[in-house]
Amino acid sequence: MTDLTAGPVRRPGRRALFPEALPDPEGEAAIAIASLRFTVTLADRSITIDLTALSGRKVLAQPLAGALWRACQVGGPAGSVSTAAAYANALKFFWRYLDSTKPRVTRISDVSAACFDGFDAWMDESGLHPNHRLHRMSKVLNLFRLAEAAEPGCLPPDASRRLMYTSDRPGVRALPRDAYGDPIATALRNAARADLTTLMGRFAETDRISTLKDADRTNALQVAHERAMVVVDAEGVIGHRHPIFKQLYTLRRESGLPNDRLVYDLHGRRYLLAADLVPLMILLSLDTGLEIEAIKELRADCLKNPAGGYVEIEYCKRRARGAEWKRLRVRDGASSTPGGLIRKVLQWTAPARGRLAAVTLWAHFAWGRLTPRVLATRELVASWTERHGICDEEGKPLRLNLTRLRKTHKAAWYRQTGGQLDRFAVGHSVAVAANHYADIPALRHIHEATIADAMGDALDAALHPYVLSSEQEAALRADPDKAVGLPVSGGASVNALLSGEQDVWLASCGGFYKGPFGAEGDACPSPFWGCLECSNAVITARKLPALLSFLGFIRAQRQSLSEADWIAKFGRVHGRIADQILPRFSAAEIEQAGQLAASDPTLTYLPPEAGAP
Known part of the structure; x- marks a missing residue:
């Protein structure tokens, strides 16, 4: 029996080892502040931040250069080289404002709240987009916040309080990035699959001379090709x-033989080429919904926990501060699955990764050298869509935006899950799923159709006749005082309703001079089929012949009206009779009523409005 009063059991472990001497970052920071120039490495990429153009106000520039240096360290707000460059550009933009309007601001203690407000107004007056203005304003204020944190009290009190908010000028709600339609998504997927098949064939025949037929392969050319591959x-x-x-x-x-692609033909036998990455990334994004920037940064060990035909893809989403590393479980198997596709890429990029000692997934040959990361893809994407002849909805050549592929995958998943946000929200919160991935133009028709269906259901529930089956009618005749839900009450009124004294053509009316469509005391102004959506109407088996006669008429009208016109005029009443009224009666009753309708020509009389256009 376990002694619950005993203390915690100590388990043997390993001694933690730390480096004997860690480099002191203060020396590097001091050099960066003094020279206004430093190199930072973020996400395995390096960039040189050059602020020497700000040396005209060196006393002011140095603490801000130190703030930018700290922002680019581990845990700082600059998580990538592009963000670091954006911080530097925003600071240079702030310097332009100071040079044009605030020449006396030379040190950080000279900066006031009015200076920040003036910079905000200056950008607004220059015609800068409101969102771009807010982005630059936030980066400048972030640097001042870091500078004040390093040296408390360096800013005047009003400027310090001004750092609590970015701007009092409104921004503009950005238009949501839309998804591609199903035809475009299908064309992209088919083209990418075709290229994948070509790639598999290319790597399966690594020793053949490219674009050379067997009959034309001379011995000297064969030897030269083999020597080049050596x-x-x-x-x-x-x-x-x-x-x-x-x-x-x-x-x-x-x-x-052509030589324009000889370099690529030779290296393409051993490595992936830059152009090969485009269809692979497109296919992976369409199949998984991963952000394109996360796909570009995948590592060679990204596949985790394979089991039961599934595997997890570990990826980095740098925008998710504090939870950058995420995992997505996907199917694993042949190259038609995301897991199998990544395994193929791992196989093809292994030689390049081995030579580069790289841990990235997309090591390939580009620009005459091996490179471990994806380089600029805009021109490659344009060339790929042009080569495959992919067009947009208007029939023009498609200008493919890779960042829209995630929305395309999400839109397809949204339709598949029926808009259930708890199942749709994968990789983000329900609020983000609703605002950024569900509220897009590509899904608007689904939302509009849902609203229209809901309003139709509400109208059907609010405006409908009371249908009495034969059993219910017999019970009411036996005891008229127990009528519940009918538009009339009392034995005499119920007997009058059931006897046919108050019949109109398609129903029995509970109040012809007290209808919901006109003033009390006036005759009902609704057309004759309006009884089928009237709360005063009572449908009994006695009205089945007239209903069946009218149903045959409106079905015959399909021959003379277009589908849209027929639905607009008769679609609602057809659904009311066929789907809501007739199912309340037995097949024998409907058959007997149909025979009566066929034998009684007076039931085929229709008022003039029935045939009116």
Whole structure:
């Protein structure tokens, strides 16, 4: 039996080891502040921040340079080189404002709240977009906050209080990034799949000479090709100035073979090329919904916990401060699954990663060298869509925006889940799912149709006749005082209603001179089929022949009216009779009423408004 009063059990562990000497960052910070120039490395990328253009106000620039240096350290607000560059550009923009309007502000103690407000107004008057203005304003204020945190009291009290908010000028709600429609998504997926098949065939035949038929493969050309591949295998790449490459180039030219893609053909036998990354990333984004920036930064060890035909993709979402590293569980198997696709990419990029000693997934050949990360893709994407002839909704060449692929995946998942936000919100909160991924133009027709259906259901519930089955009618005849829900009450009124004294063509009326569509005391102004949506109407088996006669008439009108016109005129009343009234009666009653309608020509009489356009 366990002694609950005993203390915690100590478990043996390993001794924690720390480096004997950690580098002191203060020396590096001092150099950065003094020179207004420093290099930072963020997310395995480096950038040089050059603030020497601010040296005209060096006393003011130095504490802000120190603030920017701290912002670029681990845990700082600048999580990527692009954000660090945006901070530097915003600070330079603030300097332009000072040079034009505040020449006497030379040190941080000279900065006032009016200075910040003036910078905000100056950007507004210059025509800068409100959202761009807010972004630059927030970055400048963040640097001043960091500077004040490093040296409390350096700012005047009014300027310190002004740092509590960004701006009192409104921004503009950004238009939501829309998803691509299903035809475009299908075209993108088919084109990417076709390229994937081509890639698999290319890596399966690594020893063949590209674009050379067996009949034209001379011995000298074969030897030159093999020697070039030996250089690639030994040195990693072969340049266009290499003697063996020049020899192969000459032999191909003398054989009448094209050389415009010779470098890519040689290296494409061992490595992925920059153009190969486009269809792979498109396919991965469409299948998983991962952000394109997260796909670009995937690591070689991103696949975790494979089990039961599924695997987790570990990725980094840098915008999720404090929870950047996330995992998404996806299907795993053949190349048609996200897990299988990543395994193929791992196989194809292994030689380049081995030579670069890189941990990134997308190591490939580009610009004459091996590179561990995805470079600029805009031109490659434009070339890819043009090569496949992909067009937009208007039939024009598609200008593909890779960031819209996540929305495209999310829109398809939204339709699949029926708009259930608890199932739709994967990778973010329900509020973000609703505001950023569900409220987009591509899904607006679904929301509008849902609202229209809901309003129709509400109208159907509010305006409908009272349908009495034969059993209910017999019970009321036996005891008229127990009528519940009818538009009349009392034995005499119920007997009059059931006897046919108050019949109109399609129903029995509980109050022809007290209808909901006109003033009390006046005859009902509604057309004859309006009885089917009137709370005064009572439908009994006695009215089935007239209802069936009218139902046959409106179905025959399909031959003379267009589908849209027929739905607008008769769709609602057709649904009322066929879906709500007739199911309340037995098949025998409906068959007997149909025979009576066919034998009684007076039931086929229709008022003039029935055929009116």
